[in-house]
Amino acid sequence: MKYHLWTIGCQMNQADSWRTGEGLDTLGWQATSNPEEADLVLLNTCVVRQSAEDKAYGRLGSLRPLKRQNPQAAIVVMGCLVGKDTTALEQTFPFVDAFLRPSDVEGLLEFAVERWGAGSSSGAAASQPVPVCCYVPVMEGCDKHCTYCIVRLRRGHGRSRLVETIVEEVRSLVERGAREVTLLGQNVDAYGHDLPGRPDLADLLRVVHDVDDLWRIRFLTSHPSDMSERIIDAVAELDRVCEYVELPVQSGHDLTLKRMARGYTVGEYRRLLSRIRERVPGASVATDVIVGFLGETEEHFQATYDLLAEERFDVVHVAAYSPRPGTPAAQLHDDVPSLEKERRRRLVEELQEQIASEINNRLLGSTVEVLVEEKHKGKWKGRTRSNELVFFEDGSEWRGKLAQVDVTWAGPWSMQGEVRGFPPG
Ligand code: SAM
Secondary structure, three states, X not given: OEEEEEXXXXXXXXXXXXXXXXXXXXXXXXXOOOHHHOOEEEEEEOOOOHHHHHHHHHHHHHOHHHHHHOOOOEXXXXXXXXXXXXXXXXXXXXXXXXXXXXXXXXXXXXXXXXXXXXXXXXXXXXXXXXXXXXXXXXXXXXXXOOOOOOHHHHHOOOEEOOHHHHHHHHHHHHHOOOOEEEEEOOOHHHOOOOOOOOOOHHHHHHHHHOOOOOOEEEEEOOOOOOOXXXXXXXXXXXXXXXXXXXXXXXXXXXXXXXXXXXXXXXXXXXXXXXXXXXXXXXXXXXXXXXXXXOOOOHHHHHHHHHHHHHXXXXXXXXXXXXXXXXXXXXXXXXXOOHHHHHHHHHHHHHHHHHHHHHHHHOOOOOEEEEEEEEEEOOEEEEEOOOOOEEEEOOOOOOOOOEEEEEEEEEOXXXXXXXXXXXXXX
C-alpha cells in the first residue's frame, strides 16, 4: 500500500505530516511522490492566508480526475481548511473520503486501519532513523484573540501535552538519531498554563535539557505578552537551548497593534527584546510582520519599517494582510489596496535582505559550529545554533554530527564554508 502526502503551512503541519508518515510506515505502508500510484492521498492544508487556501483548493481540484481513474484510492483532507462543520466542504468535494481536523493524525491512522486493516509489518518503523532535527508539538491550539487570525477558530483553544509524554517522545527520537528538537506551539510560551500544577515552558525546557545525547533545543512560536523572565532565564542558563527566538511583532505602530488585539505596545516589545538581548548575548531573533492591516496608513507602515531597521532582526517573515472568514477583522472593510500592500511587503523584504546580508557578512572568515542535517544537491547542509543555514562540501559522512566550518561565502539567506573538523571536546 502506498501513500502520498502533500503539506503546506506552518511547522505544526510539517510535524503532523511527519507523524502521519511515520504512523503509516509502521503499518507497513510506503511513501510515494506520485499521487497517481497512491492508495491514500493526504492533503495537509493551511488557510492562514488566502494564498495558502487557494493552493489547497487548487490541489484538491486537481485530484478529482485521479479519483475518477482510481475510485479505490482514498483522498483525505486534514489541517486548517477543515473547520467544525464540514457540510459545505463535503458538498463541494464529494470525491473526498474524509475531512479531518488539524493535527488529527490518530484519526487518519484509524481511517487507514478501518479501510485497509492493520497492515503487515506493524512496528517495523519504530526503530527506523529519524531526521537529525525533529519537531515536537507540545501544545495544540491557541488562546489569543488576534483579530486577523484564523488559527484559533480552526485549531481550538490551547491544550498542552503532559511533560512526561513530551520527554518520552524526545527520548525516543534521540534514540533513533535525532540531535535537535524544536518544541512547537502556536503560542508556545503559554505551554502548561492549562495543566495541573501549571508547569511552564521554562520547566519543560529544563526537563528536556536532561535528555542524554540531545544537543540542541529550540522552541517556537513565542508571544511577546507571554514570554516570561523565567523563559528568558532558561534560554540564558541552559547550554543546549539555542540562542534563538521567534517573536512576532506584527506591527511597529501602537494603533495597529491595538486593532490587531496583540496585547502589547511597541515600547513593551522593544523592552522585551532588549531584555532578551541583554540576558542572552548574541541571541538571534526572528519576527513576523503583517503589512496593510485595516487602517494602516503610510505613517503606521513607516513605524513598522523603522522598527525593523532599528532592531535589525535576523529573520523577518512578512505577509500582506489577508482577510480570513470568521475573524473579527474580516467584518471590516479591507481598506489598503492590494498593490499598496504588495509595495509595503516588497519594501520590508528589500530592507531585510540588506540587514540579513550585513549580519551574515560579519561571519565571513570566522568559524561556526554546524549541526549537519543532510546532503542537499551534493553539499552537506546544516544550521548554526542561531539557525543560520550553512553548506559545505566534503567526502566524509557528516549527517548527525557537529562540524566546525570556516565561512568562506555569505549571502542573505545562507552561507558556505570549508569544514575544519569536529568541535573541540
Ligand atoms: N501563532 C503564531 C503567531 O504568533 O502568530 C504563528 C501563526 S501564523 C501561522 C504565522 C504568521 O502568519 C503570523 O505570525 C502572522 O504574521 C501571519 N498571519 C496570520 N494571519 C494572517 C492574516 N490574516 N493575513 C496575513 N498574515 C497573517
